[in-house]
Amino acid sequence: MLQVNYLRANKDEAIARLKVKNFQEISLVETIVANDDERKKLQSRLDEIQSKINAASKEIGLLMAKGNKEDAAAKKEEVAELKSALLPISEELTSVEKNIYEDLVKLPNLPHNSVPAGTSPEHNEVVREGGQKPTLHKGALPHWDLAKKYELINFELGNKVTGAGFPFYKGQGAKLQRALIQYFLDFNTGKGYTEYEPPLMVNEASAYGTGQLPDKEGQMYHATEDNFYLIPTAEVPLTNIYREDIVKENELPIKMTAYTPCFRREAGSYGKDVRGLNRLHQFDKVELVQLVHPDNSYEVLEEMLLHVESLLQSLELPYRILRLCGGDMSFASALTYDFEVYSAAQKKWLEVSSVSNFEIFQTNRMKIRFKNADGKIQLVHSLNGSSLALPRIVAALLENHQVRDGIKVPKALQPYFGKEMID
RNA sequence: GGAGACUUGUCCGAGUGGUUGAAGGAGCACGCCUGGAAAGUGUGUAUACGGGAAACUGUAUCAAGGGUUCGAAUCCCUUAGUCUCCGCCA
Numbered sequence: 368m369l370q371v372n373y374l375r376a377n378k379d380e381a382i383a384r385l386k387v388k389n390f391q392e393i394s395l396v397e398t399i400v401a402n403d404d405e406r407k408k409l410q411s412r413l414d415e416i417q418s419k420i421n422a423a424s425k426e427i428g429l430l431m432a433k434g435n436k437e438d439a440a441a442k443k444e445e446v447a448e449l450k451s452a453l454l455p456i457s458e459e460l461t462s463v464e465k466n467i468y469e470d471l472v473k474l475p476n477l478p479h480n481s482v483p484a485g486t487s488p489e490h491n492e493v494v495r496e497g498g499q500k501p502t503l504h505k506g507a508l509p510h511w512d513l514a515k516k517y518e519l520i521n522f523e524l525g526n527k528v529t530g531a532g533f534p535f536y537k538g539q540g541a542k543l544q545r546a547l548i549q550y551f552l553d554f555n556t557g558k559g560y561t562e563y564e565p566p567l568m569v570n571e572a573s574a575y576g577t578g579q580l581p582d583k584e585g586q587m588y589h590a591t592e593d594n595f596y597l598i599p600t601a602e603v604p605l606t607n608i609y610r611e612d613i614v615k616e617n618e619l620p621i622k623m624t625a626y627t628p629c630f631r632r633e634a635g636s637y638g639k640d641v642r643g644l645n646r647l648h649q650f651d652k653v654e655l656v657q658l659v660h661p662d663n664s665y666e667v668l669e670e671m672l673l674h675v676e677s678l679l680q681s682l683e684l685p686y687r688i689l690r691l692c693g694g695d696m697s698f699a700s701a702l703t704y705d706f707e708v709y710s711a712a713q714k715k716w717l718e719v720s721s722v723s724n725f726e727i728f729q730t731n732r733m734k735i736r737f738k739n740a741d742g743k744i745q746l747v748h749s750l751n752g753s754s755l756a757l758p759r760i761v762a763a764l765l766e767n768h769q770v771r772d773g774i775k776v777p778k779a780l781q782p783y784f785g786k787e788m789i790d
Numbered sequence: 791g792g793a794g795a796c797u798u799g800u801c802c803g804a805g806u807g808g809u810u811g812a813a814g815g816a817g818c819a820c821g822c823c824u825g826g827a828a829a830g831u832g833u834g835u836a837u838a839c840g841g842g843a844a845a846c847u848g849u850a851u852c853a854a855g856g857g858u859u860c861g862a863a864u865c866c867c868u869u870a871g872u873c874u875c876c877g878c879c880a
Contacts, residue, residue, distance in 0.1 A: 410840050414849040421849085424861040428808040431860090443860045450860090613837085734838095742819095744837080 368578075368732040369474050371403045371467065384477035387484050387693035395470050402467045409460040416453050420446055472581070476728040478693050479665075479702040485692030492692070494704065497676065498685035501711050501767050509712045510762040511643035513769060514540065517789055520644070532633070532648035539789050543764075544651060546783035547757055548626045551653040554678055555754060560624035560655060565604035567627060568595040573607040576733040578699050588630050597630035601654035602751045609658060610733040613744060619737060620667060621658040624754070626651065644758035645717065651757040657750045658735060661727070664748035665702075668724045672704055675720050675754050681779040684763050685709040687716065701726045708759065712766040717759045722752030765789075 374381050374396055382393055423446045430439040483492050514520035519540025525533040536544050556562050574580040574596045579587055588597040598604060605623045629652050659667045679686045691703045700723040707716035727746040736744050768775040773790035781787055
């Protein structure tokens, strides 16, 4: 959520930035500022009346103490009049505030200056590529066939027990999951991230905090009896740890990592893109979240980029880094880099990680702040990234490292997996 | 799930209808003291929104929301949470 005062002071700049994101309802900016002006006026009038009521009430107390019942009764009448004047104003104020809030949450975050204009994935910029695309033997298979061949993942069984998009991992497949999770967490904690194991369900306030509600309600599984939501990513519980907190400046940066299953309803996705591991309702992910000083959030973003990059390098996968264009970025992000790994067997790039700086967009809604050297309260910047999402990494590992009689396990993973080959 | 006790500022804790945004203590910050530190001592120490160049000032906030009242931290209702006992249970 953007700040009204920022919009007021930088209206033209904000509108220009919103256009980079292909945001249509530009007039909202004007509406919000106008409503906020109205809000201020109403607030002043309300405060003034309330102040009179407070003063009169005190007088009544004093008059009563003196036993002057007549004057007290007159004062009471005065207060009653003031209160009847108060009511319509306070109702109007509530309604204006509601309008402002509702409009404000419709505005996406403003993209950073470096974000290219564009409407679709073709307009994303390739920042750099790394790793070697393998030359596979004849008869190389896509991961869903490899998963079957080596009995790693059973999609049909998931269909039976739960439904589509809830696979079983089995034998070496299950162990590979465990090995990857362990490896990723060790890698992250080795770089100073604190490990958490958060709840997998969150309450409504937390879902609002990170912006899953109100817009993306349909994307989360909802346990209606208790009004809990299954988390779509560890970002939700992790970021909400600090909701409504004021931290000390020297506590920044706060670096957190967590492994969790992620649950996504992904309503309305069909076709070839959902084949195999490409899109699931439940999948495993290790997430990074940082809360940082606003002055250096972009340095931190670069640092997170290098972190994820070296992780992919250690898995010996061919990857590229994209700077997303305005139209392809998420609602909340100011700058996003996507990591894609080349799948040699599917002959396409698969997104395996997304690293973003949200600036104050999330922390403004959640009121995550710090006290700076001058004693002033300021919002922190939040960033997050996956390191990494398992299914597509597994797909890429299987497809890129396959040989005729098995799948080679990257050196870095061998101590965790316990073998050099999946066979 | 049943019964009871409880929820006050960074923390502890006083406060059962009227100058209480909130006593007292601890912590923290700054100053004095000291060769340095501890001890001592002085001052300061919530957040949001509004007005003001600023000093300062108005309003709201004592778990959350609603109600009673001229006036609520204090009374009533609802919700959430904590603790104790009983039940159940991995």
